Amino acid sequence: MKKLSEDFYLRTDVVLIAKELLGKYLVSCIDGKITVGLISETEAYEGITDKASHAHNGRRTARTEAMFLKGGRTYIYLCYGIHHLFNVVTNVEGIPHAVLIRAVLPVEGHQLMCNRTNKPKANHKIADGPGKLTKAMEIQVVHNNLSLVGNDIWIEDRSYKVKEKDILISKRIGIDYAEEDADLPYRFSLIT
DNA sequence: CGGCCGATCCACT
DNA sequence: GTGGATCGGCCGA
Numbered sequence: 654m655k656k657l658s659e660d661f662y663l664r665t666d667v668v669l670i671a672k673e674l675l676g677k678y679l680v681s682c683i684d685g686k687i688t689v690g691l692i693s694e695t696e697a698y699e700g701i702t703d704k705a706s707h708a709h710n711g712r713r714t715a716r717t718e719a720m721f722l723k724g725g726r727t728y729i730y731l732c733y734g735i736h737h738l739f740n741v742v743t744n745v746e747g748i749p750h751a752v753l754i755r756a757v758l759p760v761e762g763h764q765l766m767c768n769r770t771n772k773p774k775a776n777h778k779i780a781d782g783p784g785k786l787t788k789a790m791e792i793q794v795v796h797n798n799l800s801l802v803g804n805d806i807w808i809e810d811r812s813y814k815v816k817e818k819d820i821l822i823s824k825r826i827g828i829d830y831a832e833e834d835a836d837l838p839y840r841f842s843l844i845t
Numbered sequence: 846c847g848g849c850c851g852a853t854c855c856a857c858t
Numbered sequence: 859g860t861g862g863a864t865c866g867g868c869c870g871a
Contacts, residue, residue: 734865736853784853827852
């Protein structure tokens with residue numbers, strides 16, 4: 654098990670990174686409490702050329718600032734006024750690429766996840782949505798623009814091998830406004 | 846400064 | 859299968 658280094662995130666192919674994040678382990682250490690989830694679904698957002706991205710056309714605001722910084726940081730924002738969504742920033746400074754983590758499977762801290770989400774059991778459905786995994790792992794907007802090589806939130810490689818045939822590639826969802834870019838095959842899921 | 850609406854979730858039918 | 863919750867960011871005036 655080893656923490657992914659900054660070099661992993663600084664690479665230029667955000668779609669490849671989204672695919673490679675499947676089977677990696679997302680770790681949050683909030684107030685000393687650790688939870689770990691196996692990443693089972695991701696989506697790539699390809700910056701200024703991608704109509705689905707918050708950074709489309711280079712739109713740079715206080716909210717999207719983190720995406721424009723150097724890869725290897727978090728981009729977290731509030732969606733629908735309720736849900737905190739967690740993204741991994743990739744590529745070099747100035748290129749606002751990001752990977753949305755859409756789902757994880759519980760690995761460590763089952764009880765914590767149950768407490769945080771008011772569920773009796775931490776089964777495979779406890780964090781099977783982008784808003785649900787942030788709740789289960791207590792990731793919030795206050796963790797926006799943090800380093801992924803720090804001690805709050807990071808991603809580990811525990812040598813879990815993902816087979817090519819266990820990866821489902823599909824269209825991203827919830828982005829109907831993105832016109833033709835809504836059909837890009839930028840969504841990666843682990844078939845369980 | 847007002848108004849629109851979203852990278853969603855869940856309860857309810 | 860569907861609609862309501864819920865609020866900050868963003869844009870246009």
